[in-house]
Amino acid sequence: MGSARDRDARRSRRVRRVRPVHVGAEPVRCQVVLAAVRGRPVPGQGRAGRERLHGALDRGCFAVTYGSVGYARAVSSSRRFTAMPVFNIPSELLELRSSLRQFIEREVRPIEDAHRQEIQETGVFEGLKDEGLKLRKRSAELGFFGLHMPEEVGGGDLSYLGQVLLHEETAREGLILPQIEAVLPVISGPTPIYMDCTEAQREKYLYPLMSADKTTCFALTEPGAGSDATRIQTKATRREGGGWVINGRKHFITGGAEAEFALVFAVTDSAKRAQGGITAFLVDADSPGYSVTRVQRTMSPYQNPVELTFDGVEVGDDAILGKEGFGFYSAVRGINGARLQIAARALGLAQFMLDRSIDYANSRVAFGQPIGKNQYVQGMIVDSYAELEQARLLVYKMADEIDEGADGRREAALAKMVAAEMVGRVADRAIQVHGGNGFMTELGLEAWYRDVRAMRLYEGTGEILRTNVAKTLGL
Numbered sequence: 001m002g003s004a005r006d007r008d009a010r011r012s013r014r015v016r017r018v019r020p021v022h023v024g025a026e027p028v029r030c031q032v033v034l035a036a037v038r039g040r041p042v043p044g045q046g047r048a049g050r051e052r053l054h055g056a057l058d059r060g061c062f063a064v065t066y067g068s069v070g071y072a073r074a075v076s077s078s079r080r081f082t083a084m085p086v087f088n089i090p091s092e093l094l095e096l097r098s099s100l101r102q103f104i105e106r107e108v109r110p111i112e113d114a115h116r117q118e119i120q121e122t123g124v125f126e127g128l129k130d131e132g133l134k135l136r137k138r139s140a141e142l143g144f145f146g147l148h149m150p151e152e153v154g155g156g157d158l159s160y161l162g163q164v165l166l167h168e169e170t171a172r173e174g175l176i177l178p179q180i181e182a183v184l185p186v187i188s189g190p191t192p193i194y195m196d197c198t199e200a201q202r203e204k205y206l207y208p209l210m211s212a213d214k215t216t217c218f219a220l221t222e223p224g225a226g227s228d229a230t231r232i233q234t235k236a237t238r239r240e241g242g243g244w245v246i247n248g249r250k251h252f253i254t255g256g257a258e259a260e261f262a263l264v265f266a267v268t269d270s271a272k273r274a275q276g277g278i279t280a281f282l283v284d285a286d287s288p289g290y291s292v293t294r295v296q297r298t299m300s301p302y303q304n305p306v307e308l309t310f311d312g313v314e315v316g317d318d319a320i321l322g323k324e325g326f327g328f329y330s331a332v333r334g335i336n337g338a339r340l341q342i343a344a345r346a347l348g349l350a351q352f353m354l355d356r357s358i359d360y361a362n363s364r365v366a367f368g369q370p371i372g373k374n375q376y377v378q379g380m381i382v383d384s385y386a387e388l389e390q391a392r393l394l395v396y397k398m399a400d401e402i403d404e405g406a407d408g409r410r411e412a413a414l415a416k417m418v419a420a421e422m423v424g425r426v427a428d429r430a431i432q433v434h435g436g437n438g439f440m441t442e443l444g445l446e447a448w449y450r451d452v453r454a455m456r457l458y459e460g461t462g463e464i465l466r467t468n469v470a471k472t473l474g475l
Contacts, residue, residue, distance in 0.1 A: 188215050279327045356434075
C-alpha cells in the first residue's frame with residue numbers, strides 16, 4: 001500500500017484532475033475528520049489548510065467533525081497513544097464541496113422556499129419533477145452532474161471519497177430536490193455501468209445522460225426477484241433475421257415514469273442464467289410494447305417507483321450493453337458507488353435532523369427551562385451525535401480504502417449498512433425530541449422519517465449486506 005506520504009501524493013494527483021467550479025466567493029470551511037500532529041494547524045482555513053499531515057501520531061489527538069458551526073477543531077493531550085495512520089481530505093475536495101454548497105444555496109433553496117407552505121402541507125410541491133429536470137441541466141452545465149464519471153466521457157474522474165463528500169453535502173440541508181437526483185445522479189443519470197457502451201451507444205445514450213438531456217432507469221427487480229436477482233423471469237428471445245424480443249415485467253423501478261430509456265435485464269439463456277445467461281439491453285421508452293403499467297405508492301412522499309411491462313418489445317443486437325449473457329458483470333460496475341452515495345446521503349440527512357433537534361432543544365421551553373437541559377433529551381441528542389460521528393468516520397474510511405485499491409465488496413456494503421441503519425435511529429430520536437410537533441407535517445421531519453426507511457432496502461438490504469461482509473471475513 002505504500003507510506004502515508006505516497007498515498008497522499010496519489011490521492012492529490014487524482015484530485016487535481018477535477019476542476020472545481022466556483023459559483024461564489026464563500027471561503028472554504030474545514031468540516032472534516034482530521035487530526036493534528038505536534039501542534040500543526042488544522043487544515044481547512046487559508047494557506048495553512050493546504051498543508052498535508054505526514055507521519056504517525058506521536059501524541060494523542062482526535063478529530064471533532066462536520067458540526068453545524070462549520071469548522072473543525074482538534075483535541076489533544078499529553079498522553080501517548082499507539083501510532084496510527086492519519087488520512088487527510090485534500091483541499092481540492094473541500095473547495096469542490098464548498099462550490100456545491102454555494103450552488104445549492106443560490107439555485108436550489110430559493111425554489112423550495114417559494115413553495116414552503118405547500119411542502120409543509122403535502123411534503124412535496126406541484127412542478128417538483130419539472131424543476132428537478134431544470135436543475136439537472138444546470139448542474140450538468142456547471143460540471144457537477146457527471147463529476148463521478150471518467151474523463152474520457154467528459155467526467156471529472158472524482159474519487160469515491162469525493163463522491164461521498166458531495167452527496168453528503170446535497171442532503172445536509174434537508175432539501176427535497178437534491179434527493180430526487182436533481183443535483184447529483186445515483187441511478188437515473190450516468191453511472192459507470194454505461195462505460196460498457198459502444199461508441200454508437202455512447203452517442204445515443206451516455207453523452208445525453210452526461211449533459212442531463214436524457215434520464216434513464218435501472219430495470220432489474222421483479223415481483224419474484226428482489227435480493228435474489230438471478231431469479232428474474234423477463235426473457236429476451238432471438239428472432240429470425242436478427243435481434244431480440246423482450247417479454248416480462250419489472251417493478252420497484254425508480255425513475256421509471258420519466259425515463260427516456262431503460263437498462264433492462266433479461267434472461268437470454270435459461271440454463272446459464274447469472275453464469276452467462278442474463279443480458280442487459282438499452283430499451284427506448286417509446287418502443288412498441290414498452291409501457292409504464294402502474295405507479296407504486298410508498299410510505300415516502302419522494303419515492304414512488306413504477307412497474308414496467310415489456311410486451312413483445314423488439315430490439316436489435318446493437319441494443320445489448322456489453323457482452324451478451326454478461327449483464328450482471330456490467331451491473332456490478334456501479335454497485336460500490338451507488339452504495340457509498342446512499343451512505344453519504346444518510347450522513348447528510350442525519351446531520352440535518354440532528355441540527356434541527358439541537359436547535360429545538362435549545363429553544364423549546366417546558367417547566368421553566370429549555371428542554372435541552374433535561375437529561376432524557378440530552379441523552380437522545382448525544383446518542384444521535386455519537387452514532388453519526390462513528391458512521392461518518394467509517395464511511396469516509398471505506399471510501400478512502402476503495403480509492404487506495406480495495407475492491408469495495410466489503411467496504412461499500414459495510415458503509416451503506418451502518419449509515420442506513422444509523423439515519424433511521426437518528427430520525428426516530430428527532431421526532432421524539434420534537435414531541436407532538438415532530439409528528440406534524442409542517443416541520444418536515446416526519447417525511448424524512450418515512451423516507452429514510454427505504455435506505456435499508458434498496459441497493460442491498462441490511463441482511464444481504466451483512467452476508468456480503470461475512471463472506472469477505474471468511475465465513
